[in-house]
């Protein structure tokens with residue numbers, strides 16, 4: 569049984585006071601009311617260490633939003649997976665569509681970053697998803713399949729549930745208020761599950777969590793979290809409001 573993971577991607581939002589308060593309030597709620605799911609927050613890099621302190625002992629996990637492939641070196645502005653681990657992270661989001669689009673990240677680069685995450689002992693959350701044009705052209709599954717085949721680690725993750733997560737985020741649903749229908753989500757997640765089993769074998773492929781992301785909010789979370797092979801959510805905008813993020817977690821069956 570895969571426990572659901574509700575991951576908050578804060579993106580480039582939050583200054584110290586607000587970010588620490590948001591994380592601390594979530595931690596307080598988790599301590600008071602043991603939730604039915606795992607919560608993860610991925611704040612911008614300048615907040616990692618203070619958020620790590622704010623959530624200590626609460627069960628809320630911490631993640632980065634990207635990492636470099638190298639351990640260290642002359643890479644101005646980048647952070648290594650080892651640095652994220654050193655800051656208290658257990659996870660890192662990789663290949664988000666905003667990184668693929670804004671920074672030209674290819675699937676093969678994402679695969680190298682996933683290897684770096686594994687090297688540092690982090691769980692990679694590898695994002696895939698089609699654009700609106702690709703969906704309109706009937707190419708959604710084909711695009712997602714090639715992203716999965718080219719972005720995920722070549723070798724099977726060791727402790728599957730603990731070391732790899734896939735997030736399906738249709739690009740047209742991110743930050744737009746539009747969401748994929750439960751039947752489209754079921755089709756895509758089922759396809760990703762088949763690919764994971766083909767790539768890593770039945771036990772590992774069945775244990776990896778597949779998140780849905782793209783305008784998840786309290787009003788649509790319950791129907792999305794009830795879809796087969798949806799093992800949680802990657803939440804952007806709604807993760808910045810405690811009540812909304814908590815309500816999404818509470819909607820997990």
Ligand code: PGA
Pocket residue numbers: 577737741742743744745781782783784802803804805806
């Ligand atoms: P959104 O973002 O929830 O604001 O659509 C999701 C994401 O990009 O991870």
